[in-house]
Amino acid sequence: MRSVRKPSDNKLTVMMQVRNERGRYLEASLTELSELADEIVIVDDASTDGTPELCRSFPKVVRLVELRRPMFAEEWKLRSLLWETAVSTEPDWLLAIDADEFLERRAGRQLRELINQDRYDWAALRMYDFWGSLTHYRDDMWWNLHRRHTMMLVRYIPGYHYAYPRWDHHVPRLPYTCAALPGVRTELRAKHYGWAGSQEEREAKYERYKRMDPDGRWGSIDQYESILDPAPNLIRWSEEE
Amino acid sequence: MTISRITQAWPSVIVFPDLAWNRSPFAAPLQSITAKHRIGWVTNRPDRTLEDAPPCITPLSLADCDHVDWSKATAIVLHPYWAPFLLPRRPRLLGFCTSGQSQPGGTDEHADKWRDRLSGEASFVLTSSEPYYLDLAFRRDGVFVMDGADDTSDWFALQALLWAADGTDPLPLARLQQQRREAAYRERIAVAGDNAVISFYRSVYLYLLGDASQAQKELLCAFEQAVLSGDEHSLSDIYRFRSAIQTALGQTAEAAMTYETTAVTDQERTNAAQLRLRLEAGQTDIAAAMLLRWNDDHRGAVARLEKLLQTETAEEEASDAAGAATAERTAFIQQLLIDSLLQAGRIRQANAHLAEWRTFKVRDRCEYELLRGTARLYEGRRLKAVRAFLRAAELRHDAIGALSELAHIDAAAKRLAEGESSHA
Known part of the structure; x- marks a missing residue:
């Protein structure tokens, strides 16, 4: 019988959900992740821009589920499908990351250290929202995710009870029951480029959120409005090697 | 003597109290027994302890207890320090009613230990605390709770007392009460x-x-x-x-x-x-x-281990060449069984198993003597109990505490009979 927690030789699998990411950061992301991880599992949420073809071009993408109809309006189902697909590949650890998120170089280098131990079962990093460029992140009342920790990396323990909240939007990237397991909050950082594009792109995202969640049931209306803030507080990013 | 020894009209239900009648938290359920049975209340001072008690509560002195035909009497014990006095008398049924919390005052280091011991040896236990009830339900059968959370559930607990007063083991009612409590929780989930x-x-x-x-x-x-x-x-x-x-x-x-x-x-x-x-x-x-x-879940563990030990022993007997591995396994099962019996408060059974166990270390030997002493005490063989405690003290100095504990409990039981607090 093998131990539930393996201290070495752990297989790291990336799990990612994508939708129409071809012309954005996906290629860079998969290139980088191919160097860091052993395998990559992707669920494509009915892309129409050739995203699956791009995914398939990376040998480490061992499983790709292509949805014909988007499931984004019931996000917990999408997250659950990605989870089930990922664990079917028998991973030891899973890194849950979006196509527009990148680990800082120092974080990437320390990934193996984080997973090759038998004391804790998840690791949380600090996520920074880049705003309007790849050089600055936003830091104010509504955009301060980096002041907390985001669980991105979990050990997969067969038989454990993993569950996602049945929410339509803003579902956590990993099953919330992972939080009951022993974990570590690191000072390693990740970069989110989802807001790093142009003003027009941010406005389009604002419109989409307002359409999906007009009453702020799944998120904060004030935060949605803050997307349009003409002069947000931006801080220059300094990469740690 | 409070009741004529000639008539032999001893009550069929005898209560070993914790407090005076009018202060006992179990007076109300006990009173419901009086519709059918006379209750004997163990006390040397009825003037202090039975003030305001209904007439069918009859005082019974400690000396009277020596003349009761215990094979026809149900004992209801409200304080664990009565255990060494009562257990050797072997009543037909022994019900232990406890709040499940530490005794009032909270400074008596022995009270919780004796509460758990008596909970293990009693025919049934009734408690007013659900956490303690569940704790006990994982150690033994025949546990009841009366906590006011659900009328039907409380009714089952009361019936348990009435059955016991009639001389019937209330064990089957325990499962019915559990079914009712499960249903009550299901109903609460449906609403809330x-x-x-x-x-x-x-x-x-x-x-x-x-x-x-x-x-x-x-x-x-x-x-x-x-x-x-x-x-x-x-x-x-x-x-x-x-x-x-x-x-x-x-x-x-x-x-x-x-x-x-x-x-x-x-x-x-x-x-x-x-x-x-x-x-x-x-x-x-x-x-x-x-x-x-x-x-x-020591109740479940004991059931499995007893069965397992039987199988192991039978196999050992069938094979003359039982190896060291088999012996190790049997000893380990026995060790687990003894410990779970102790956790369940079943001292006498644990002692019986321990007598057969031969792989003692010095510390084990000391624990064994303490255990044997307690078992002897339950059997009413006080002199042998004291000797066992002394042997334990020879092996480990701090075991002498068992003797002072015994004196403490004797004194506390006497105080209870005098209508005083169990604390000195």
Whole structure:
């Protein structure tokens, strides 16, 4: 019988959900992740821009589920499908990351250290929202995710009870029951480029959120409005090697 | 003598009180017995203790107790310090009523130990605390709770007292009460929605009732709710219980993995490693018993271990060439069994097993003498009990405390008979 927690030789699998990411950061992301991880599992949420073809071009993408109809309006189902697909590949650890998120170089280098131990079962990093460029992140009342920790990396323990909240939007990237397991909050950082594009792109995202969640049931209306803030507080990013 | 020895009209229900009648928390349920039975109230000072008591409560002195035909009397004990006095008399049924909390005053270091001991030896136990009730339900059968949370449930507890007063063992009622309490929790969930605590309690009742599949479902619901509400101890306090449920379902390997998942401390990790070794050696039954023990289910563990020991012993007897591995396994089973019996407060049974166990270390020998002394005390062989305590003290100096404890309990029982507090 093998131990539930393996201290070495752990297989790291990336799990990612994508939708129409071809012309954005996906290629860079998969290139980088191919160097860091052993395998990559992707669920494509009915892309129409050739995203699956791009995914398939990376040998480490061992499983790709292509949805014909988007499931984004019931996000917990999408997250659950990605989870089930990922664990079917028998991973030891899973890194849950979006196509527009990148680990800082120092974080990437320390990934193996984080997973090759038998004391804790998840690791949380600090996520920074880049705003309007790849050089600055936003830091104010509504955009301060980096002041907390985001669980991105979990050990997969067969038989454990993993569950996602049945929410339509803003579902956590990993099953919330992972939080009951022993974990570590690191000072390693990740970069989110989802807001790093142009003003027009941010406005389009604002419109989409307002359409999906007009009453702020799944998120904060004030935060949605803050997307349009003409002069947000931006801080220059300094990469740690 | 309070009651004529000539008429031999001893009450069929005899109460060993904790406080005076008008201050006892169990006076109300006991009063319902008086519709059918006279109650004897053990006291040397009826003027102090039976003020305001109904006429069918009859005082009975300590000296009177020597003349009671205990084979025809049900004893209801309200304070654990009566145990050394009462147990040797072997009443037809012995009911122990306890709040389940530490005795008033809270400074008496022996009270909780004797409460647990008497809880193990009594024919049935009735408590007003649900946490203590559940704790006991994992150690023995025949436990009742009367906590005012549900009328029907309380009715079953009252019936238990009435049955016992009639001389009938109320054991079958315990399961009916558990069914009612499970239903009450189900009704609360239907009204109030998911709640970690309510779901957890329901899961525990389902487990006790033997519905492990449903217990697992409810437990996972409790776990989800607990994690969502930020409970930092949900892994050990809730999720670990899944390993007991999986054991009950016969999924011992899965149960071992669940236990290991919840193993955070060094001791727990060592336990998990031991489980793996037992499973690798094909000793699934032993691993199952270990899992039940680590989930405090000593009742379930004892049942399994007794069966296992029987099988092992039969195999050993059948084979002249039983090797060292078999001997180790048998000794280990015996060790687990004795410990679980002790955890269940079943001192006499533990003592009987210990007498057959030969792999003593010095510390074990001391514990054995203490245990034997206590068992002798229960049998009314006081001199032998004292001798055993003295032997223990020779092996380990601090064991002399057993003798002062005995004196303390004797004095406390006398004070109770005088209508005073058990505290000096």
